Amino acid sequence: MNSTTRSKSPSALLILRRARAAKPGQIYGVPGQGDSVLISFLVIIGLIFFWWLFTTLGLIKPLFLPSPQAIVEKFLHIAxxxxxxxxxxxxxxxxxxRVFSAFFLACVIGIPLGLWMGMSPIARGIFDPPIEFYRPIPPLAYLPLMIIWFGIGEESKILLIFLSVFAPVALGARSGVKSAAxxxxxxxxxxxxxxxxxxSQIILPSAMPEIITAMRIGIGFGWTTLVAAEMVAATEGLGYMVLSAAQFLQTSTVIVGIIIIAAIAYTFDFMMRFVERKVVPWKGRT
Incomplete structure (x- = not known):
């Protein structure tokens, strides 16, 4: 028994050392980042293939889902x-x-306010109730108020997007304060x-992982709210393009607008991931 245990100990220690030295996602049996990218690429190719197959065979009518070729042609036409x-x-x-103006204002106001709320019970008692009150309300619900109070210009559109981004950013910064030892x-x-x-040197660095995550979530809400913001008195914008095309059943134009919005949002999220790796490289490591 003792000889068997001793013979297994070096291999167990070696595995433990390798596991400690490995980067997150490279532990044995866990797919790495390269594997995830390959899987995502194959999934996208598969979805496009089935999309092309179903539309080519006529299983789905073009009114409901145009073919990929029709989407490309519509994009080139609009371009x-x-x-x-x-x-x-x-x-x-x-x-x-519109989106990034609101996002910038939400970060400039929301991050300091969230840190203050996390450090001060008085600030938390003052600002937490109104934020938690309006946070679950859909933007369409208070869109009429924005129009009544601020008109139909850019102010109401940017403010509507600002409100959707502000809450997750502020609450993320508030929650991040708890990470400081x-x-x-x-x-x-x-x-x-x-x-x-x-x-600046202890609380903010400790809160940065949750702040960056909250910023990524907030910008997603911003793009979601864009369509609602451009519903009224808008003559330009991707949300306006999607809504106008939907009124005339131009499905291909709607999908083109959706793909462009998704591409811009994904590009910004990719940039935020890069910033996250540079600013908080210790996130996800033990």
């Missing part, structure tokens, strides 16, 4: 001739401006650190 008098680039630029905070104060130094 060349525009939509309702405006070029595709203008529609994309207007929507990006109380021992580190007490040690910093004992060495004479100011409140600003503790916030």
């Amino acid at each position: 060349a001739d525009g939509f309702t008098g405006s070029s595709l680039l203008v529609h994309v630029r207007i929507s990006i401006f 109380i021992e580190q905070i007490h040690a910093a104060y004992s060495f004479g650190a100011t409140r600003w130094q503790v916030t």
Whole structure:
């Protein structure tokens, strides 16, 4: 028994050392990042193939789902001739401006406010009820109020998107404060650190993983709200393009708009993942 146990110990220790040295997602039996990318690529190719197959065989009518060829042709047509008098680039630029203006304002206001709420019971008591009150309400519910209060210009559209992004960003920053170790905070104060130094050098770095995650979630809500924001008195934008095409049953144009919105949102999320790896490289590691 002792000899058997001793013979197995070195291999067990070797496996343990390799597991500790491995990066997240590279533990034995767990697919790595390269495997996930390959699987995602194959899934996309498979979906497009079945999409082409069903539409080519006539199993799905073009009114409900045009073929991939029709989507590509419609995209090229809109890229060349525009939509309702405006070029595709203008529609994309207007929507990006609306979403990212609201996203920038939500981060500038929401992150400091969320950190303050996490550190101060008074601030949490003041701001938590209104945020939690409006957070579950769909944007379409308070869209009429935005129009009544701020008119039908850009202000109401940007503010509507801002409200959808602000809540997850602020609550994510508030939740991230809990990640800071109380021992580190007490040690910093004992060495004479100011409140600003503790916030900027201990609390903020500890909260960054949850803040970045909240920003990624918030920008997703922003793109979701874009269509609602461009429902009223909008003549340009991807949401307007989708809604206008839907009224005339132009399914191919609707799908083109959806794909463009998804592509822009995915590109920004990919950039946020890159920033996350650079800013908080310790996330997901033990």
